[in-house]
Amino acid sequence: MGVQPQHTFTEEQFDAMREIANIGMGKASAALADLVGTTILINVPQAVYTPIHTLPNILRDPEQTTAGIYLQVTGDLFGHATFIFEEQSAHRLAAMLLGQTEVHLDEVTASALMEIGNIMLSAYLTAISDFTGLQLLPSPPVMAVDMGCAILNTIIANMQYLDDYAVTIATDIYDPGGLISGTFVFLPEPGGISRILAAIGMG
């Protein structure tokens, strides 16, 4: 693993990261809206350079049961992307996709949720690829149903992250009726953000 350069990103660069995340999330939320037939809204994405152990603080309730769909990004840069939906939201999303009124978490709903996450994450990555010209290749998704904090901690451990700080891009996703609530997190590996910034002439 490389050493994380102690970047001091400028405010303009953070603005660019937020704008790129906004483009990606726009596509991801539109993909979800198409899938389940409801309006999906996103908050303005956050882009911060932060101590990595504080990352689970982005969750409203770290111990709440959630469904986390996670994939790794390879290609021109390496990174880790996840959608974390609160349990009730996950059930509702799976029910909407499967055309049922109520679902229990079993293999069928798990694969429905994984597919939802996969489509959203792919839409996000494709939008960023199109905007930057960088090739971003998603791994097959994996999913866990557990405390949101445990899911984020496990993803960070899976990064084999040896450095204390990381760029985190995060956005909340929800619907106007308050039925769906989730969090998207993208963690580029060291150097990944610099590649994105360089690709758009902001390096």
Add this chain to the structure above:
Amino acid sequence: MGVQLTVGMGEIHVVRGAGNVLTALGLGSCIGVCLYDPLVRVAGMVHVVLPQSQADKIGELPGKFADSAIPATVQRMVEQGASPSRLKAAIAGGAQLFQFGASSTLDVGARNAEAVVAALRQAGIPLLAKDVGGSVGRTLRLISDNGLVVVRTIGGAERELATLGSILASSGVAA
């Protein structure tokens, strides 16, 4: 006055006296290590993320790696009056959360558990109880009054894992 502290990834917290609670929320593949000196009621918790450090990458958080976490926590406890020979340990975590989809590369949890057990053995600290592996995340609490260690999983009540300060637990330890 007691304090309640949350022990984040890679963090070490040490408290002295009764009335304190140390908590590691939502351990997935990470391991929460509880250490306790019953005589002086010094309690320590560290939230281990990875099995092994690299010499130049320990950084600000020695607690992140199993091999550096145990000595660093013991050191902090000694500074608070604990004796290494009185310390007892309980650990929880090391799960493999991602059960759906291809997950063969995601089992850092098992390696974390092995590395923590080895580090405790090397430090000569008895491991009284462990709740590791499986596929569920855990929240771990250490109560400083008596070294009570409790674990909670999703949809479950808290249950006792060990009492590091009990007379039973102390037996067999050289005075």
